[in-house]
Amino acid sequence: MTTRPDVIPVTTQPQEPGPAGAEPPPELLGTRGGEHKRSLEQIALLLFICLPFLALLAAVPLAWGRGLSLLDVGLMVGMYFLTCHGVTVGFHRYFTHGSFKANRPLRVALAIAGSLAVEGPIVRWVADHRRHHKFSDAEGDPHSPWRYGETLPALLKGLFWAHMGWLFDEEQTPQHKYAPDLIKDPAIRRISRDFWFWTMLSLVLPPVVGGLVTMSWYGAFTAFFWGSLVRVALLHHVTWSINSICHAVGKRPFKSRDRSGNVWWLAVLSCGESWHNLHHADPTSARHGVLRGQVDSSARIIRWFEQAGWAHDVRWPDADRIAARRAPDNPAEVVGKEAA
Numbered sequence: 165m166t167t168r169p170d171v172i173p174v175t176t177q178p179q180e181p182g183p184a185g186a187e188p189p190p191e192l193l194g195t196r197g198g199e200h201k202r203s204l205e206q207i208a209l210l211l212f213i214c215l216p217f218l219a220l221l222a223a224v225p226l227a228w229g230r231g232l233s234l235l236d237v238g239l240m241v242g243m244y245f246l247t248c249h250g251v252t253v254g255f256h257r258y259f260t261h262g263s264f265k266a267n268r269p270l271r272v273a274l275a276i277a278g279s280l281a282v283e284g285p286i287v288r289w290v291a292d293h294r295r296h297h298k299f300s301d302a303e304g305d306p307h308s309p310w311r312y313g314e315t316l317p318a319l320l321k322g323l324f325w326a327h328m329g330w331l332f333d334e335e336q337t338p339q340h341k342y343a344p345d346l347i348k349d350p351a352i353r354r355i356s357r358d359f360w361f362w363t364m365l366s367l368v369l370p371p372v373v374g375g376l377v378t379m380s381w382y383g384a385f386t387a388f389f390w391g392s393l394v395r396v397a398l399l400h401h402v403t404w405s406i407n408s409i410c411h412a413v414g415k416r417p418f419k420s421r422d423r424s425g426n427v428w429w430l431a432v433l434s435c436g437e438s439w440h441n442l443h444h445a446d447p448t449s450a451r452h453g454v455l456r457g458q459v460d461s462s463a464r465i466i467r468w469f470e471q472a473g474w475a476h477d478v479r480w481p482d483a484d485r486i487a488a489r490r491a492p493d494n495p496a497e498v499v500g501k502e503a504a
Contacts, residue, residue, distance in 0.1 A: 193339050194287025194347055194356035213328065216397030223394045232390070235377055239370045239391030243280075245435070245461075247366065248399055250277025252435040252462040255286060259346065260293045263450040264466055264478040275355045279362035282396050283403060287356040291342035296407075297447055301422035306330050306337060307407045310423065319412065327401075327408035367392045402433045410440035417455070418445035418489045428458075436460030445489040446481065454481045 254274030257263040266274065275286050283289060292306050299305040309326040312318040339347060346352045355362070367388070374387020405427075414425020418441050430438035431453065437443070439452040439460060453460035469475035 192347065192353075194343065194353050195285045195339070195359070210332075213331075213400070216393045216400065219389055219393035220397035220401075223390070233386065235374060235383070236386050236390040239373060239387050240395045243366075243370060243391050244395045244399055246277060247281035247395075248402075248433075248435045249462060249465055250274060250279070251281045251283060251289075251399075251403065252437050253465055254278040255281075255283075255289050256293065256437070257450060257462060257466065259286065259352075260290045261448050262479075263448055264470070264475045266469070266475050267473075270469060270474045272351055272355070275352055276362065279355060279359060280366040281399055281403075282363050282366055283400065285356040285359040286352060287339050287343050287346045288336070290346055291337040291339045294342045295337045297444070300420075300424070300444060301411060306333070309408050309412045323408045323412060326411060327404045330407075366396070370395075398433075402430065403437075405430060406434060406437050406440060410438055414438075414441065416441045417491055418442050418486075419491050420444040420489075426458075431459045432461075436462045442481075442486075442489070446485065448479050449481050449485075450478045451481055454486055 255278040258266060258271075258274055259278075278289070279286060296305055296307060301308045301310050305311075307326045307330040309319060309322040311322045311325055313322075346356070370391025371384040371388035374391065375381065375384030377383065409430070410425055410427050411423050412425075414427040416423075416425050420441060422444055424440045424444035426441045427438045436452050436459065439454070439458050442449065442454050443452045450466050451460055451463035452458075453463065466475060466478060470478050
């Protein structure tokens with residue numbers, strides 16, 4: 165890939181590092197491992213990817229043979245959408261792009277809810293995503309499916325890289341350059357550095373609830389299987405699909421400087437993130453599904469936060485803003501904030 169001069173800039177402009185590229189001391193970064201992914205961290209990452217994925221593969225035959233209780237379904241669905249919105253509303257639209265402003269309790273709650281998704285420390289997540297927008301589908305993008313070229317073998321290799329291969333890359337996005345605002349916030353830096361705690365809490369909550377409700381170890385086990393392992397695996401692969409599938413296929417009704425597309429069948433599970441073309445055409449928009457019929461539950465939740473007085477200065481799309489980004493041959497009927 166080659167760097168294009170017209171790539172979309174990140175919302176929060178990265179600050180240049182100190183003299184001679186000096187990095188802040190590790191204790192002032194948002195991850196305990198600093199800017200380098202160590203071998204132990206990569207092994208732990210592999211386990212956290214493989215074990216939930218194996219549970220996901222076993223989910224259908226187990227449900228067919230032993231049944232699936234309403235408690236297990238409730239825990240899986242409830243934890244899934246709690247943590248998914250923690251990522252989409254919190255990590256993505258709020259912390260990365262500043263689509264709205266939040267009061268202090270909501271800011272902290274969103275950081276914790278997103279951390280429970282087990283997708284990495286918030287500072288690293290935000291830094292990676294801001295870098296992705298700066299170099300989207302060009303040289304420097306950490307997870308473009310077009311990394312190796314446009315032939316079918318190259319694209320297949322690139323899709324695997326964009327989906328999960330990039331997670332094992334030792335080269336990390338500089339936090340102090342791409343997420344200096346989060347590092348400077350002591351509470352957010354602490355939440356980010358304590359990612360291991362939020363991971364354990366996320367995995368332990370379902371079996372604790374399942375065990376207490378059923379008063380049995382078997383109830384705790386099935387709750388762990390469905391509410392922890394299957395839920396984490398499903399959310400991981402849905403999130404990673406935004407990086408891979410939504411940058412390879414999908415409709416593109418809006419002008420963007422990359423290959424981001426809308427993939428409708430991922431909309432509900434991704435909480436509106438798969439309306440990816442508009443997002444790259446207008447990264448700070450609080451609503452991604454701006455056309456009639458495009459489900460975007462994250463936008464609805466942001467609207468509720470606004471109505472409750474917890475969020476303000478929300479960047480809702482309007483007709484003029486969307487019209488300026490619309491592809492010439494794709495007229496669009498915009499959905500306003502009241503429909504969010």
